[in-house]
Amino acid sequence: MLRKLLALAVALALPASLAAPASAATTQKPVPNLQWSFSGPFGMYDQAQLQRGFKVYTEVCSQCHAIQYIHFHNLGDPGGPFWSPKYPNPNDNPYVKSIADSWPRQVTEINSDTGDPTHRKPTSADVLVPPFPNDAAAKASNGGALPPDMSLLVAAREGGPNYVYNILTSFAPTPAGIVGAPPGKYYNEAFPGDLSAYWKGDPNHVPLGGFISMPPPLTDCKVTFDDGSSCKLADEARDVAAFLQWASDPKMDQRKQMGVAVFIYLLIFSGLLYVSYRQIWKDVAH
Amino acid sequence: MADSVAGASAVPHDTPDPGRRNFIHIAAITAAAGGVAAIAWPFIDQWNPAADTMALASIEYDVSKVPLGQQVTVLYRKQPLFVRHRTPKEIAEAVADDHADLRDPATDASRVKPGKAEWLILIGVCTHLGCTPLFGQGEWGGWFCPCHGSQYDTSGRIRKGPAPKNLVVPDYSFTGATTIKVG
Amino acid sequence: MHEISHYEPKTAFERWLDARLPIARFGKDLLDYPTPKNLNYWWTFGGILAFCLATQIVTGIVLAMHYDPSGGGAFDSIQHIMRDVNYGWLIRYIHANGASMFFVAVYIHIFRGIYYGSYKAPRELLWLIGAAIYLVMMATAFFGYVLPWGQMSFWGAKVITSIFGAIPAIGPPIVTWLVGSFTVDAPTLNRFFSLHYLLPFVIAGLVALHIWALHVPGNSNPTGVNVKEKSDTVPFHPYYTVKDGFAVSLFMLMFAVFVFFMPEALGHVDNNIAANPLATPAHIVPEWYLLPYYAILRAIPDKLSGVIALGGAIACLFALPWLDRSRVRSMRYRPQARLYFFIFIVVCLILGYCGAHEPDQQVIPGLAAFNIGDSSINSMAWLSRVCAVYYFAWFLLINPLLGLRETPLPVPESISSPVLSHPAAAPAGAAAAPEKKG
Numbered sequence: 023m024l025r026k027l028l029a030l031a032v033a034l035a036l037p038a039s040l041a042a043p044a045s046a047a048t049t050q051k052p053v054p055n056l057q058w059s060f061s062g063p064f065g066m067y068d069q070a071q072l073q074r075g076f077k078v079y080t081e082v083c084s085q086c087h088a089i090q091y092i093h094f095h096n097l098g099d100p101g102g103p104f105w106s107p108k109y110p111n112p113n114d115n116p117y118v119k120s121i122a123d124s125w126p127r128q129v130t131e132i133n134s135d136t137g138d139p140t141h142r143k144p145t146s147a148d149v150l151v152p153p154f155p156n157d158a159a160a161k162a163s164n165g166g167a168l169p170p171d172m173s174l175l176v177a178a179r180e181g182g183p184n185y186v187y188n189i190l191t192s193f194a195p196t197p198a199g200i201v202g203a204p205p206g207k208y209y210n211e212a213f214p215g216d217l218s219a220y221w222k223g224d225p226n227h228v229p230l231g232g233f234i235s236m237p238p239p240l241t242d243c244k245v246t247f248d249d250g251s252s253c254k255l256a257d258e259a260r261d262v263a264a265f266l267q268w269a270s271d272p273k274m275d276q277r278k279q280m281g282v283a284v285f286i287y288l289l290i291f292s293g294l295l296y297v298s299y300r301q302i303w304k305d306v307a308h
Numbered sequence: 309m310a311d312s313v314a315g316a317s318a319v320p321h322d323t324p325d326p327g328r329r330n331f332i333h334i335a336a337i338t339a340a341a342g343g344v345a346a347i348a349w350p351f352i353d354q355w356n357p358a359a360d361t362m363a364l365a366s367i368e369y370d371v372s373k374v375p376l377g378q379q380v381t382v383l384y385r386k387q388p389l390f391v392r393h394r395t396p397k398e399i400a401e402a403v404a405d406d407h408a409d410l411r412d413p414a415t416d417a418s419r420v421k422p423g424k425a426e427w428l429i430l431i432g433v434c435t436h437l438g439c440t441p442l443f444g445q446g447e448w449g450g451w452f453c454p455c456h457g458s459q460y461d462t463s464g465r466i467r468k469g470p471a472p473k474n475l476v477v478p479d480y481s482f483t484g485a486t487t488i489k490v491g
Numbered sequence: 492m493h494e495i496s497h498y499e500p501k502t503a504f505e506r507w508l509d510a511r512l513p514i515a516r517f518g519k520d521l522l523d524y525p526t527p528k529n530l531n532y533w534w535t536f537g538g539i540l541a542f543c544l545a546t547q548i549v550t551g552i553v554l555a556m557h558y559d560p561s562g563g564g565a566f567d568s569i570q571h572i573m574r575d576v577n578y579g580w581l582i583r584y585i586h587a588n589g590a591s592m593f594f595v596a597v598y599i600h601i602f603r604g605i606y607y608g609s610y611k612a613p614r615e616l617l618w619l620i621g622a623a624i625y626l627v628m629m630a631t632a633f634f635g636y637v638l639p640w641g642q643m644s645f646w647g648a649k650v651i652t653s654i655f656g657a658i659p660a661i662g663p664p665i666v667t668w669l670v671g672s673f674t675v676d677a678p679t680l681n682r683f684f685s686l687h688y689l690l691p692f693v694i695a696g697l698v699a700l701h702i703w704a705l706h707v708p709g710n711s712n713p714t715g716v717n718v719k720e721k722s723d724t725v726p727f728h729p730y731y732t733v734k735d736g737f738a739v740s741l742f743m744l745m746f747a748v749f750v751f752f753m754p755e756a757l758g759h760v761d762n763n764i765a766a767n768p769l770a771t772p773a774h775i776v777p778e779w780y781l782l783p784y785y786a787i788l789r790a791i792p793d794k795l796s797g798v799i800a801l802g803g804a805i806a807c808l809f810a811l812p813w814l815d816r817s818r819v820r821s822m823r824y825r826p827q828a829r830l831y832f833f834i835f836i837v838v839c840l841i842l843g844y845c846g847a848h849e850p851d852q853q854v855i856p857g858l859a860a861f862n863i864g865d866s867s868i869n870s871m872a873w874l875s876r877v878c879a880v881y882y883f884a885w886f887l888l889i890n891p892l893l894g895l896r897e898t899p900l901p902v903p904e905s906i907s908s909p910v911l912s913h914p915a916a917a918p919a920g921a922a923a924a925p926e927k928k929g
Contacts (some may be wrong), residue, residue: 354579
């Protein structure tokens, strides 16, 4: 048995030792290890937080960032910001319908008679209509930088929601010893970068971080919340990071709940099999 | 065990309490069967329509866009949906034939909503082999299917030709004076 | 061991079937197969591997029903599976983590084979077929990782296919032929999908040969001593079917922890970004189970030599039965061999660690050290080189020399004798024998 545990430990230790290293060339303010409502094996999304985060996305981020894998009906899915047990079919959910109906941008389609583009209001089946029709238009409107799609942003960054929070709260004035900073970019302590080329101060103390193309998007109470929750920058950042975590992993709640059930089942099943095994081998000297 | 040296079978002889021995095996097998059934469900359910398909499972439409005597074809669950704005003459002809010799008997009133007889909503798929019937053609002025010659009347009922059933009326309701929700 | 079949068809149907296609007999013989009674838990990994293969095939076939192998649609189809398909997220995570679990099990299975000398005569062909299975597994896993068409998928494919460009003269045309375009592109993805679907069935065929090759001499056992009489064995069913079942359910517990609570821990965050041929990721790394070979490949600065070292590292596995000349099978009785083998395992783990990092990264951060050649001695590059030297030395030097020079411990007379010679084993119904579990 001990051998088996050892094998298990080795199997688990090997992947754990392979945490991706920080790039040798770039530095960044360390990603904090925050506690979220969804942290840990039993953590679940906090629906009120997801709603606040969605409000921040809608009012601030969606000006530049698309979220191409989120459809309006996803907002009403189990675990989502507007899920209600009264509307098991999210297409019937009145919040979902109203959000789709009042979305600031319309869906472009081709008129099947004339071949010209027409516009219509989005329905719950549509993707949240993006701010730009394509990547080229997005880059052209943002000084050549493409605002990344947000559907998988949290999943595509080490630290996930902690990384997003870190970025949003680490904009800072350009340090005094920086010379020749690239125009149209903003200093951010959490954005991986290498400032040694611009730094004229002590070479052993190059400031952490780099230049990000996004201007600081949030200020205190740029978005206000109907439930009176704090709208300070750090809280806005937390809420939108939680929403983006949901966008990356909408099935998390179901996954963890199923995981607990499967784990308990397997423990019991292993126990039954073990007793069965001992029973079978009872009279064999081995 | 001494007998194992002599080359006898290594299978153990009956223990004094075979009932207790069998119980654990039955319990383990039952638990295994339960586990297999539980894990089978996701593999079966994944073939059901996915969430993006189900999002298009119901549509809403403003019927006031359809001029009198005309039909608009809308996409519903990836199939054509006929929204026909019937004239009083067409309605009268349909009602008159309510008790004619119909292959698939149905009254016109059963195929429309009360007080909204001018709106006929049908799945535009011929019940013979699935072609899309043509509007306003055929002897009864309903629909004519060009594939094998089925003809439907102004209530969408099969009158002539090989189709076995009337054009299907989907599940729909009026959510406003002129808006319907189908599906 | 060519056993006489003891199957007796009882009903008329059974006799009819047995006379035409004796599959019931075949199955019964498999279940009754006389298996050494002293196999320990390291022997359950064969059954665990069969479970892994079945899981991967079933989940893979289902995923293929929803996957789109086109360059433009692949990444989107994965999101469709994860977000829209009912339980798609579950099936995908089982498949992705199942690949890692498959490799955990195969590495334990291989190390078991080495420790207990299961590759020695007359089981050399069994070992070779196993090495072939391992090779096809690596190819399958590589093709499979490309399919989501994320950044790591694309760039990993680029790096590995460019390896073939190192072959002198014919290298570059071979790469173009492999890839089907000027660079890794949609044609590459399509053909990798087809191969990824095909190879698991090749593995299944090899597994059938593997079990057949096993059943000719019969299973080895922890003592390495041959089975001498029937009482050394028990029928495979129910003794080992239930024990393997127990081991599989424990394995499933570990598997479930990954699938349900840390499904992306063994992957790479960059693979959640759609493939972009114009943006190279900061660090291109393969999945963890290929990292030791990645480290060996990068350990040698010259591209062609690195490729030859990579091939050689895998080829050594195939040569093992002929490199190890020891007459004693099990390392239970070979304490010197055991020591070098444990160092070998640690070296493989360190190579994996090196493979995950950049070659110029410091091993001990902050420790300044002098350079040898192009790199600091305190770099992953030099650590990889030292470990690679031990890796090859273990196969090509240590194994042959040990066979000639070492003094093994006394080997038991038979499988049953370590049990019978111990007084506590005498009463009927004794639990697991207190023999030395070396």
